[in-house]
Amino acid sequence: MSCRGMLVCVVGFVVLLAGLPLGNAQLPIPNSANYIGVGYNFIMGNPEGDSLNSGGVDPGLLASRNIFELTYDLGKKSKDNKYRVPDETEFLQRSSAFTTKEKSTFHGTKSYAKTLSSKVQESASLDAVFASVKFAGSHDYKQISEDEKKEGYVYFTEQTIQNLGTIRYLDELARADQFEITRNFYADVCGLPVTYESQKKNYMDFIDKWGTHVVTELQTGVRSGTTYRATRSSFVKLASEQRSDSLSLEGHYKIASASISVNMDKFTEDKSAEKKFGSQYTTYKVGSETLHEPISLKLLGLNELLADDKYWTTQASHEGTLCPVGWERPLIAANILKAYKGYIEYKNIAASTDLEVRIPLTWPDGQYALAKPARNGGTCPNTDYLTWDEGNRLEITQPLGANWWSKDTQHLSDNIFMESAQVYYCVKSVAQSSTTSWKWMPGSYCIYQFGNTCPNGFDSGYLKYDDDDTSSNQANGILPAGEYTSEYTLIRFCCRNDASPMHPIFLPTDSSFFLVRYFDNCQKVSGMTDTEEFFELDTMHAGLNVDNDDAEYGAFPQPGVVQHTRVKIFFCYYQPQTKAKRVDDAIERIKEELAKKFLDLLERDRDGMSMGDK
Structure with missing residues (x-):
């Protein structure tokens, strides 16, 4: 080759x-x-x-x-x-x-x-x-x-x-x-x-x-x-x-x-x-x-x-x-x-650290209103970073009416009577009141609407109460979204039902406040004890066996309108557990003292009986 x-x-x-x-x-x-x-x-x-x-x-x-x-x-x-x-x-x-x-x-x-x-x-x-x-x-x-x-x-x-x-x-x-x-x-x-x-x-x-x-x-x-x-x-x-x-x-x-x-x-x-x-x-x-x-x-x-x-x-x-x-x-x-x-x-090396993932607990962002615990001089839950606006609504219900409320335990108002009711409100009119942002958590509860929309996660609705046609209703200060006339009250709610009410949500624990119950149970709030209250307004026209103008729409606290003759709302009153615990401890101490006194009396009686036998 x-x-x-x-x-x-x-x-x-x-x-x-x-x-x-x-x-x-x-x-x-x-x-x-x-x-x-x-x-x-x-x-x-x-x-x-x-x-x-x-x-x-x-x-x-x-x-x-x-x-x-x-x-x-x-x-x-x-x-x-x-x-x-x-x-x-x-x-x-x-x-x-x-x-x-x-x-x-x-x-x-x-x-x-x-x-x-x-x-x-x-x-x-x-x-x-x-x-x-x-x-x-x-x-x-x-x-x-x-x-x-x-x-x-x-x-x-x-x-x-x-x-x-x-x-x-x-x-x-x-x-x-x-x-x-x-x-x-x-x-x-x-x-x-x-x-x-x-x-x-x-x-x-x-x-x-x-x-x-x-x-x-x-x-x-x-x-x-x-x-x-x-x-x-x-x-x-x-x-x-x-x-x-x-x-x-x-x-x-x-x-x-x-x-x-x-x-x-x-x-x-x-x-x-x-x-x-x-x-x-x-x-x-x-x-x-x-x-x-x-x-x-x-x-x-x-x-x-x-x-x-x-x-x-x-x-x-x-x-x-x-x-x-x-x-x-x-x-x-x-x-x-x-x-x-x-x-x-x-090398000037500092030891590694993990700071706490922690934020101040502030009132959630958004505009809304709460019922004010106004009885016995109660106040809105004001803080250093938030002062609530306030208002109240006086409703004159039917003559010879029969309003009902939690008389012995209620904290809502000093002015609820058989023929009238005056409810006070705390209104958060500023969407974000601090540099720290917080939001309403999932649960089952209602708040009052303020402004044109509800905070994220809530559905809107309303209840309309038919007041006395010749009433002297009053609307004072800043109120929740609604219609406040001389003949009726229409008040708007924001409600959610996206988690069990038994699972606690987090809200400020500085002072007492109200949420509105949505269905059958009060929403649990971490660090707070809750008490259920209600008021029921008589809206039936006196002497007339006819339906009135009560109405309900969308998401509203149950039961709402009852047989077109009454409107019933349940409230949940929250107070810091520390205060409640002090009360409970005081009650326990009183019980212990009474029990001790009772035992002392029994002891003395027994001793007296023994002396008599001698």
Whole structure:
């Protein structure tokens, strides 16, 4: 066979080579091998990369600081024969990605670090040293720390993880096969002084250069995610809808005498139920389809590395050159353990914290009105941040009428009589009365409408009472939405029935107030005791056996109009449990005193009878 021209022969030879398998020296090294055995700084690291760079490689990985020497003398290759593999490692490349999706919620640097920690595993012996400062030097951690100093937020992260392989250092063979430590690391670690206290700066510089740990195993692939952020106020409202059982009533906070806090452990205990909230805050991506990067790490502390003889089988060969003769490696290991704490102070790293997810308990946003507990000089539930507008309606009902009400227990008004009723109102005419936002919670109850619409979550309706046609009805001050004429009263309600009334809602506990019962039970309010009251107005025309003009529409408190002769409304009167408890305690004390006196009397009578017998 002959070649027709030199160019044809060269081309044919190249094509022939392309069809042959590559020699081991020509195969590429997997990108993951660039990170096995390198230093890692647990304080400066972050497995989500850096949001300033939209992610990227973990900034804690010190890729140029190789601690374990990696060799390629054995000709090891990946199972698919596509990569050269270091002799000291085991490498597994997946043919297709193992994909998982994760969600997490955090509310400060402590819970943020806990979320990240699932991707960076260290030995249990060092967990206590770094527990409160993991990742604290990374950009995103610092940003969350700054958020905490301001308003404070709650964060939600959703991420997709594509696991495409694993590489690990075969430390179980380190002694038997005499695995090496790099000369560079030997030179620096052997140069550390044996006294720590007087030479701290040397150790600080060493950790800056080599990190706190060495990477012994990693998973490689692609990880991408988005973090959302919500204000604490909006998050508490979200929690009241999604996991109201995670809320609790607390004491004075900022502008209010009561507050609401969220038990975050309880809120997040069911990961599958977590839903996205807030607005987009950051996005990140680690690795790509063509360049797989570390997505999780396993670490060994440098002090642990130095304390374990199996990694130092060739130490003697370096003594007298890179290391002093009789190098006191265990002492250096102990010094590095001390240096970890010193490094935390050196970097001015504060311990991670999670502030309470807590807001002042204020009156819910929106315009509305409540019945005023006006009897015996009762007042509207005024606070430092809200003064209610007030008004009252006097209705003259039918002559010789028979109005009914909770006479012995009612707190509604001093002016309810057989032929008239004067009801007082507290009106919130400003939609938002404080910088803290709160909303009416799901339940079963009614309030009075003010303005053209009800607050979110409520349905509108009305009751119309037919008053005496020759009445002297009065309308004074600011009143709920409705029509107040000389012949009738039409008053509008906002009602909801979207949760059990037995499940407590949260409202301010400063003072007493009324809600209107919707159906059969008073709505429970956390921190308050409730008493059911009613009033029933006689609207039948005297002497006439005809229907009157009573009417009902939409959502209104039941039963409302009764046989077109009466209108009946049930109220729920709330007073702080602390006050009620004091009353209960007083009653119990009185009972105990009476019981004691009764027993004393019995004792004296018995003694008297005994004396008489004598």
